[in-house]
Structures are given as C-alpha cells and as structure tokens.
Amino acid sequence: MRSRATRPGETYGVPGQGETLWLSIGSVMTFLFFWWMVTTLGWVEPLFMPSPQATVAKFFEIIDQGFTNTAFVHHVAISTARVFGAFALACAIGIPLGLAMGMSPLVRGIFDPPIEFYRPIPPLAYLPLMIIWFGIGETSKVLLIFLSIFAPVTLGARAGVRSAAIEQIHAAYSFGASRWQVMRYVILPSALPEILTSMRIGVGFGWTTLVAAEMVAATEGLGYMVLSASQFLQTSTVIMGIVVIAAIAYLFDTTMRMTEKKLVPWKGRM
Structure with missing residues (x-):
C-alpha cells in the first residue's frame, strides 16, 4: 500500500496545514462547548464564570453603549496605539542595536549587562519608578510597554547574527564586499527569521504589560476597562476585554506569520 506523497514543507507522519486547521477549530469548539455546559448546568456561579451567550451579549452592549461614557472603539484604539507605538519604537532601536551587539564585542560588552539585568524583572516591579520619573501621563505607560518589548527584540536580533555562516561572510569579503554590503546581503537575511520571531514574542509581552501600564491614572483603554470592571465584579466585561485583547x-501574530512566509520562505525547510 502506497502512502501519499508529502507536500513541500510537510513532514511525513506530521499533520499538514489543513489537518492542523481542523484540529485547531475542533479544540476551540470543544472549549466553548465545555464552557457552555459548565455555566448552563450551574456548576459555576455566573459571578465567577458567566456563560458564553452572556459574554457575547455584554460585548454588543458595550459596542452600542460604550464603557464609562467612552466608545468601545476608542478604548480599542487607545490601547492599540500604546502597544504598537511602543512596539515600533522598540523595533527601531532594538533591531539595529541587536545587530550591532551580534557583530561587535565592544557594543555587546556595553549593552548586554543592562539589558540582561532588567529583562527578567516583571514590569510591575519598575512601574513605580516609571511613575516617579515620568509622571502618570502617556509617557510612563508607553515607556513601560516599550521596555517589555525592547529586550526580546534586541536579544533576538543579536542571536540572529549568529545564524550567518562564517564561510558566507568570508566569501563575501573575498569578493570585495564592504562591511555594509556584508551586513545587508549576508548577515541581515540570515538573521531575519530570528528577528521576526522575536518581534512576535515582543508584541506578546507588550499586550501582557498593557494591563499593568493602564493600572495607574488611566481613564481609557482595554486594560483600564478590564481592571475597572473587575472592581465592580462585572465578570462578563472582564472576560470580554480579555478576549478582545487576545483577538x-x-x-497581529497571524499577520507576522504571513510576513514570515513572504520574507523568509526557507524558514523551517533547511
């Protein structure tokens, strides 16, 4: 009996992209079914776990009426601007710095200790310092998110430099390439998979830090909405806000994966 031929990028015995999609859909549907069953049968009080239909109803209610006299779209826009503003700043500074750290022992020796020192510290630990130094305005919020994204993006770019084969670098120099040409045509393409992966990880840290950033003196944003609703035991609003942040x-993660396929189609096939 002949087995079917594997498609490009598919390993024998491993589910393909179509099978993985159906497995994901089945996993989500199973979770929703158990959520509905647990709440419908009254195993958990609605105060602690509202039903899926109550959460969906709350979602449309907030879309229609807003939250704390502010339109829901405005809350989404504010949080998105904070996260992606910090993300763009972290990429603009972190990627060149990471590449420089990977190529130069001098740059690595200067910047590696402070980055590695603050990287494992939870954002809530240095949130008070951000408030003392920069006040309770937008600067402290964006800077807190920036710091959570900056370290993984920088270290990812630094690690990506090591992906470039030394033979390719020496070959480029032997053909008369300048240091900039080696960076542009040899090192950067080799580091790009690591850079894109670190960007995906970094923006995840950014959304995680959003709630902490909006804990202090915030009057709008998804994190503020979740925290404010929790204080009044509006569990359906809390869950709805969490789902919106995750969505x-x-x-964005799906967009980054599509970008990876376009920019680095060889990733995972070598």
Whole structure:
C-alpha cells in the first residue's frame, strides 16, 4: 500500500496545514462547548464564570453603549496605539542595536549587562519608578510597554547574527564586499527569521504589560476597562476585554506569520 506523497514543507507522519486547521477549530469548539455546559448546568456561579451567550451579549452592549461614557472603539484604539507605538519604537532601536551587539564585542560588552539585568524583572516591579520619573501621563505607560518589548527584540536580533555562516561572510569579503554590503546581503537575511520571531514574542509581552501600564491614572483603554470592571465584579466585561485583547494580538501574530512566509520562505525547510 502506497502512502501519499508529502507536500513541500510537510513532514511525513506530521499533520499538514489543513489537518492542523481542523484540529485547531475542533479544540476551540470543544472549549466553548465545555464552557457552555459548565455555566448552563450551574456548576459555576455566573459571578465567577458567566456563560458564553452572556459574554457575547455584554460585548454588543458595550459596542452600542460604550464603557464609562467612552466608545468601545476608542478604548480599542487607545490601547492599540500604546502597544504598537511602543512596539515600533522598540523595533527601531532594538533591531539595529541587536545587530550591532551580534557583530561587535565592544557594543555587546556595553549593552548586554543592562539589558540582561532588567529583562527578567516583571514590569510591575519598575512601574513605580516609571511613575516617579515620568509622571502618570502617556509617557510612563508607553515607556513601560516599550521596555517589555525592547529586550526580546534586541536579544533576538543579536542571536540572529549568529545564524550567518562564517564561510558566507568570508566569501563575501573575498569578493570585495564592504562591511555594509556584508551586513545587508549576508548577515541581515540570515538573521531575519530570528528577528521576526522575536518581534512576535515582543508584541506578546507588550499586550501582557498593557494591563499593568493602564493600572495607574488611566481613564481609557482595554486594560483600564478590564481592571475597572473587575472592581465592580462585572465578570462578563472582564472576560470580554480579555478576549478582545487576545483577538487583536492573535490577528497581529497571524499577520507576522504571513510576513514570515513572504520574507523568509526557507524558514523551517533547511
């Protein structure tokens, strides 16, 4: 009996892209079914776990009426601007710095200790310092998110430099390539998979830090909405806000995966 031929990028015995999609759909549907069953049968009080239909109803209610006299779209826009503003700043500074750290022992020796020192510290630990130094305005919020994204993006770019084969670098120099040409045509393409992966990880940290950033003196944003609703035991609003944050983050992650396929189609096939 002949087995079917494997498609490009598919390993024998491993589910293909179509099978993986159906497995994911089945996993989500199973979770929703158990959520519906647990709440419908009254195994958990609605105060602690509202039903899926109550959460969906709350979602449309907030879309229609807003939250704390502010339109829901405005809350989404504010949080998205904070996260992606910090993300763009972290990439603009972190990627060149990471590449420089990977190529130069001098740059690595200067910047590696402070980055590695603050990287494992939870954002809530240095949130008070951000408030003392920069006040309770937008600067402290964006800077807190920036710091959570900056370390993984920088270290990812630094690690990506090591992906470039030394033979390719020496060959480029032997053909008369300049240092900039080696960076542009040899090192950067080799580091790009690691850079894109670190960007995906970094923006995930950014959304995680959003709630902490909006804990202090915030009057708008998804994190503020979740925290404010929790204080009044509006569990359906809390869950709805969490789902919206996860949906936006997942949409960005999917976009980054599509970008990876376009920019680095060889990733995972070598």
